[in-house]
Amino acid sequence: MNNSYESVMARKNQIMQKSVGINYENFEDGNLSFDYEGLLSEGNFTLEDIIKIQNDNGVGNTPLKECKNITNLARKVSKKGYGARIFIKDEALNDSGSFKARRASISCYQAKKMGFKGVIAATSGNYGAAVASQAAKYGLKCIIVQECYDSLGVGQPEIIEKARACEAYGAEVVQLSVGPELFYKFLLLLEETGYFNASLYTPYGIMGIESLGKEVIEDCLKLTGKIPDMVVCTNAGGGNLTGTARGIQKTTDKKVEIVGASVNLKGLHMADDNDFNKKSFTTGHTGFGLPFIMNPDRSDVPRSAARALRYIDRYVTVTQGEVFFITEALSVLEGIERGPAGNTSLAAAFSLAQELKEDQIIVVQETEYTSAGKHHQAQLSFARDNGICIYFGDPSEEIPGKSIVFPKTVDLIKAEEIDLNIIRKKYLQNQFNKVDKLKKTDLKFLAEEINSSIDFVITESKKYKIELEDEE
Amino acid sequence: MIKKGSWVQIKKIVLNPEERASNLPEATKKVPLLLWVKGHLLEDALMNESVKVKTLTGRIEEGELVALNPSYQHTYGNFIPEILEIDQIVKSTLFGSENNE
Numbered sequence: 001m002n003n004s005y006e007s008v009m010a011r012k013n014q015i016m017q018k019s020v021g022i023n024y025e026n027f028e029d030g031n032l033s034f035d036y037e038g039l040l041s042e043g044n045f046t047l048e049d050i051i052k053i054q055n056d057n058g059v060g061n062t063p064l065k066e067c068k069n070i071t072n073l074a075r076k077v078s079k080k081g082y083g084a085r086i087f088i089k090d091e092a093l094n095d096s097g098s099f100k101a102r103r104a105s106i107s108c109y110q111a112k113k114m115g116f117k118g119v120i121a122a123t124s125g126n127y128g129a130a131v132a133s134q135a136a137k138y139g140l141k142c143i144i145v146q147e148c149y150d151s152l153g154v155g156q157p158e159i160i161e162k163a164r165a166c167e168a169y170g171a172e173v174v175q176l177s178v179g180p181e182l183f184y185k186f187l188l189l190l191e192e193t194g195y196f197n198a199s200l201y202t203p204y205g206i207m208g209i210e211s212l213g214k215e216v217i218e219d220c221l222k223l224t225g226k227i228p229d230m231v232v233c234t235n236a237g238g239g240n241l242t243g244t245a246r247g248i249q250k251t252t253d254k255k256v257e258i259v260g261a262s263v264n265l266k267g268l269h270m271a272d273d274n275d276f277n278k279k280s281f282t283t284g285h286t287g288f289g290l291p292f293i294m295n296p297d298r299s300d301v302p303r304s305a306a307r308a309l310r311y312i313d314r315y316v317t318v319t320q321g322e323v324f325f326i327t328e329a330l331s332v333l334e335g336i337e338r339g340p341a342g343n344t345s346l347a348a349a350f351s352l353a354q355e356l357k358e359d360q361i362i363v364v365q366e367t368e369y370t371s372a373g374k375h376h377q378a379q380l381s382f383a384r385d386n387g388i389c390i391y392f393g394d395p396s397e398e399i400p401g402k403s404i405v406f407p408k409t410v411d412l413i414k415a416e417e418i419d420l421n422i423i424r425k426k427y428l429q430n431q432f433n434k435v436d437k438l439k440k441t442d443l444k445f446l447a448e449e450i451n452s453s454i455d456f457v458i459t460e461s462k463k464y465k466i467e468l469e470d471e472e
Numbered sequence: 473m474i475k476k477g478s479w480v481q482i483k484k485i486v487l488n489p490e491e492r493a494s495n496l497p498e499a500t501k502k503v504p505l506l507l508w509v510k511g512h513l514l515e516d517a518l519m520n521e522s523v524k525v526k527t528l529t530g531r532i533e534e535g536e537l538v539a540l541n542p543s544y545q546h547t548y549g550n551f552i553p554e555i556l557e558i559d560q561i562v563k564s565t566l567f568g569s570e571n572n573e
Contacts, residue, residue, distance in 0.1 A: 004491070004494070005487060005491055015491075029572065066537075069566060072566055073562060073565060073566045076565050076566060080557070096507040115475055118529060128543075139549055141529045141530075142529075143527040148508075149506070149508070150564045151500075151503035151506065153483075153506070153508075157547075157549065158547050160544070160546045161546055164544045164546070165476075167510075170526070170528070170532075172507070172509070172510075172527045172529045173510070174507060174508075174509050175507065175508040175509070176486065176505060176506065176507050176508075177499055177503070177504075177506040177507075179492065179493070179494055179495045179496065179500050179505050180496075181486070181493050181505050183486055184487070184493075185486055185507065186487075192531065192533065193529065259483055269497050271496060271497055271500055272497040272499050273497070273499040273500040273503055274499040275497075275499075315573065326560055328555055328557065328559065328562075332558075332563065333562055333564065333566065372546050372548055372552070373546035373547070374549050376555070377521070377548045377549055377551070377552060378546070378548045379545065379549075380549070380552045380554075380555070381548070381549020381550045381551075381552055382549060384550070384552070385508055385549075385550075390554060391554075391555070392557065404482040405555075406554060406558060407561075408561070409561070409565070410561065410562065410565050436523060
């Protein structure tokens with residue numbers, strides 16, 4: 001078989017189909033549209049089934065904790081009567097140390113059920129350890145493919161720790177230097193081994209998080225007698241937000257504002273060998289968050305089940321300095337030491353809480369474990385070694401790749417709003433580039449995709465001279 | 473000499489610069505795509521020789537022998553004193569400066 005880059009990429013759909021056991025073509029129903037809910041019904045799991053699988057495997061039922069000191073800190077700089085109660089869902093306490101265990105649990109369960117001998121996941125994040133941990137429980141072999149080093153072999157401390165964790169759970173770790181061709185090696189490995197593709201973007205990777213949304217509502221009711229007014233989700237590939245929002249919608253009819261938060265890495269190119277070690281966050285950042293929300297199908301499966309734009313009510317960014325600052329605050333004010341990337345949404349919540357009244361509730365729906373390498377101390381040290389200037393000032397001055405600015409006073413922590421209508425328009429632009437005609441089913445699909453009206457879609461389609469097909 | 477069966481790490485080139493994807497940033501385009509993987513050495517060998525290993529999932533990979541018993545050396549890095557200043561800022565804001573001595 002020809003294993004050149006072009007040849008392998010040319011047979012990717014065939015490799016994908018075999019490795020996830022889903023015929024994605026069955027869900028295609030328009031020029032652009034596909035049956036999203038149909039795809040999410042793949043495997044016929046109910047939310048109760050998901051919870052049972054997870055509870056049997058060390059996943060879920062993590063505590064919701066009120067951060068009283070952080071709340072009071074926010075109130076010190078809020079208008080009188082403002083400063084919502086801030087809670088965190090301590091997802092670090094799942095086996096393998098993050099909410100990603102929820103996603104991995106269903107993928108590994110499904111892989112075992114379908115008779116696969118092993119699982120493969122392409123990830124430099126906590127998902128690697130999650131898949132490795134769940135695979136261990138099912139006696140599945142496991143390969144994690146990581147983008148880890150620059151071309152000189154210098155690795156991000158955070159990713160090196162994640163590799164160690166994968167190996168601790170018995171997985172083989174294939175580490176690569178910077179570049180999108182990781183996907184090429186990933187395809188080759190799927191072909192070579194015949195293992196299951198435990199992609200983050202299959203329906204299993206999303207339905208596994210619905211339990212988190214359900215727990216957020218139920219835990220909050222139990223602790224406060226109320227449902228949260230706002231839930232903040234760190235956003236990268238979109239799955240965290242999508243699954244959480246779906247779980248919330250399945251649990252309550254009341255409106256809960258869903259906010260996505262990403263670390264602002266503006267100006268750093270994700271595939272650049274030089275930029276790779278200049279960033280201090282390897283996930284939860286805009287380098288993934290923005291391209292994925294505007295084009296979810298850029299993932300490693302034909303149709304991504306992670307579609308954040310369907311569910312997001314607000315999208316904000318925070319700076320690296322703000323997230324490190326709040327990570328330290330969580331440690332010294334609440335006595336909870338956790339990894340920085342998982343606190344992206346906490347940094348955002350600290351700012352957003354100041355817009356809400358004191359009797360309102362804001363839930364940060366994750367934390368992640370911390371360790372050597374995966375700790376703000378280690379990452380700041382690495383940043384300083386890479387010439388990044390670290391100082392106190394106004395975080396809005398921070399230039400990713402050049403500086404990390406800690407807020408010199410807590411009132412300077414300010415989540416920056418991203419205009420969702422601009423994101424919606426860019427999403428539609430990406431879609432309109434693929435076709436010249438739209439069916440009625442496409443209009444309905446696109447309106448759902450952007451959580452807006454059909455009129456909004458039609459107005460945009462005219463700018464691109466897209467023809468609307470008449471259907472009988 | 474490193475004995476057959478030893479636990480080692482190898483490094484190999486997956487794609488040479490000319491074989492890489494188009495549309496890469498300049499800095500990435502001019503370097504090869506590299507891979508590192510660990511496994512048991514299939515034959516006695518010297519460091520930096522081209523060798524074959526059997527990985528944990530039983531795959532055979534070939535590449536340059538770069539480490540014997542590869543270890544984890546990542547740490548918490550050099551101390552960053554600014555972290556203590558963060559503690560001071562949040563505690564004095566919350567509890568007042570007199571409670572932070």
